[in-house]
Amino acid sequence: MDRPRNVGGADRVLRGVLGVWLSVVAVAAYLDDRRVTALVSAVAGAGLLQNAATGFCGCNAALGIDTTTDADDE
Template sequence: MDLPRNVGGRDRILRGVLGVWLVVVAVAAYSEDRRLSAAVAGLSGAGLLQNAATGFCGGNFLFGIDTTDDACALD
């Protein structure tokens, strides 16, 4: 199943940066034995990184949002 891209430009960069930041927060929370916080931050970060890597967001798809025509395209 080939999904259309609906994440691009600045939106994709922001998702990548926030995804990395949330993964770092997850590692820090896990090292302090805050496992629920680590799990939430880790899953959120992984989801954002998946959006940035594939250029597709299920939420954007459901709401009809398309940011691929941003001025700062990465493709």
């Protein structure tokens, strides 16, 4: 199923950067034996990276938010 994109531009870049940062936090928390922090950070980071990679966010869809523009489709 091909979902329409609703994440684009600066929003997509920001989600990618935050996703990577949260993944680093998850590894650091895991190494520091903070399992709950590691799990929460890893799940949030993976979700943001998925949004950045696919250009689709389920929460945006539910709220009717679309940050794409016609220039993003080129």
